[in-house]
Amino acid sequence: MITAKARAVDGPDKPFRAAEINRRDLDSHDVLIEIKYAGICHSDIHTAHGEWGPVNYPLVPGHEIAGIVTDVGAEVTKYKVGDRVGVGCMVDSCGECVNCRKGEEQYCLKGNIQTYAGVDKYGEPTQGGYSTHIVVTEGFVVRIPDNIELDVAAPLLCAGITTFSPLNHWGASPGKKVAVIGMGGLGHMAVQIAHAMGAEVTVLSQSLKKKDDGLQLGADHYYATSDPETFEKLAGSFDLIINTVSSAKIDMDAYFALLTLDGTLVNVGAPGEPLSLNVMSLIGHRRSFAGSMIGGIRETQEMLDFCAKHNIFPKIEVISADQIDEAYERVLASDVKYRFVIDTSTI
Structure with a gap:
């Protein structure tokens, strides 16, 4: 077993603490990654606080992982020691169902294996990126382009792909009008990506306090949803x-x-709680309400290459491991522009 340093939480209301966790010895197709940076996603907070269901504590969150390959299994062909790589929200899937065969592993019919708070194919709980090392099968590792620094690469592995995938799937492009609700960790990525795809982009935020940022990142318009006139002016847009x-x-x-x-x-x-809607809001104009969850490995690599080509990078604040609890509080207070990233050398 490989021992890694980590930061773990022992319960919904517990602070993070220093810990040691075991990573499995490398199988033939496994890659050992020395984690350099790990982004903090709102999903980490929901999970650490037990808001999405029972959690097997102690928990090491983190599914925005950027680092360097330090060892590879005997049959690994995609990566070599020294490669710059990333790991996102999942670390395995069945590989056999129709969705996996299409390259949509995130929708694996048997359930993909989450980077943390999951159970791997060996029956062991998965632990995430708030740690110094991780072992992942090569098929769930992506290559980070040379012009993307590792600290800004980390949030792309969740915030980047989570917004790129629906924009790609539903065809954000020239002539299309796209609105982004929320100007946070996900929203500020959606604005940049939709703009680079050629769409006309509008931000719908509770207030105008981030308007300058939104316009600088590529938004064409910015409206406050706290103003009732916004919904009147933009109806059917x-x-x-x-x-x-x-x-x-x-x-x-x-x-x-x-x-x-x-x-x-x-x-x-x-959200941690159900949403409600009146179906007549959809029926009247043949509108659709959809969901999207991250992206497959192929699309994640496509997203990284797209961001590298268009110089799309998240706005980050790098913190030490001792600041995780404070960072969680600030995320909940919307006091971050726009993604916290842990320097894992401080673990």
């Missing part, structure tokens, strides 16, 4: 709306009214 909000209840019907005929609202934020 958008071909596609990406909802990145995961921590606040919103009036879904009000946002459906902003869609054009045949428009789609896609939820990528994952």
Whole structure:
């Protein structure tokens, strides 16, 4: 077994503490990665706080992982020692179902194996990126382009792919009007990606305090949703709306009214409580309400290459491992521009 240093949490209301965890010895197709940076995702907070169901504590969160390959299994062909690589929200899947064969491993019919809070094929609980090392089968590792620094690469492995995938799937492109609900860790990535795809981009945020940032990142328009006139002015405007909000209840019907005929609202934020809607908001204009979860490995690599080509990088604040609890509090208070990234050398 390989011993790694980590930061773990022992319960929903417990602080993070220093820990040691075991990583499995390398199988023939495994890659050992020395983690350099790990992003903090709102999913980490939901899971650490037990908001998405029972958790097998102690838990080491983290599924935005960027690092360097330090060892490979005997039959590994994709990577070699020294390669710059990343790991996102999943570390394995069945590889056999129709969705896996299509390269949509995130929708594995048998359930993909989550990077943390899951159970791997050996029957062991998975532990995530708030640690110094991780062992992952090569098929679930992606290559980080040379012009993306490892610290800014980390959030791309969740925030980047979570927004790229629906924009790609629903065809954000020239001539399309795209709205992004929320200007946070996910939202600020969606703005940049949609802009690079050629769409006309509007940010719908609770206030205008981040307007300058939104416009600088590529938004064409920026509106405050706290202003009732926003919903009157923008009624029937958008071909596609990406909802990145995961921590606040919103009036879904009000946002459906902003869609054009045949428009789609896609939820990528994952609130801890159910959303409610009036189906008449959809029926009236043949609108669609959809969901999207990360992306497959092939699409994740496509996203990284796209971001490298268009110089799309998350805005980050690098912190030490001792600041994780404070960072969680600040995320919940929307006090971050726009993603915390842990320097794992401080673990």
